[in-house]
Amino acid sequence: MLTGKQRSYLxxxxxxxxxxTQIGKYGISDSFLTQLDDALEVREIVKVNILESSLLDTKETANEVAKTLEAEFVQAIGNKFTIYRPSKNNPKIQLPKS
Structure with a gap:
């Protein structure tokens, strides 16, 4: 669970x-989750675009994706959201302590 200071930093x-990456009208697929999981391992923080044709709620979708990938929801603005998960093998981002 991220603190307010850590979330602000991210x-x-x-x-x-x-x-x-983006989520289209077919919603969240297994291949999308696999691609995003790999991206999180390499980058630790990723931003995703939700296409208007998908008719998905940005915040609900972000929380669902974060929960599935064991990541932390950072923010949702418009049709984009950001999630964070520290790399298991090569962590790069140093979060503030509290």
Missing amino acids: KGMAHDIKPI
């Missing part, structure tokens, strides 16, 4: 990140 990092 929001600052996510500001300049471009979405690396």
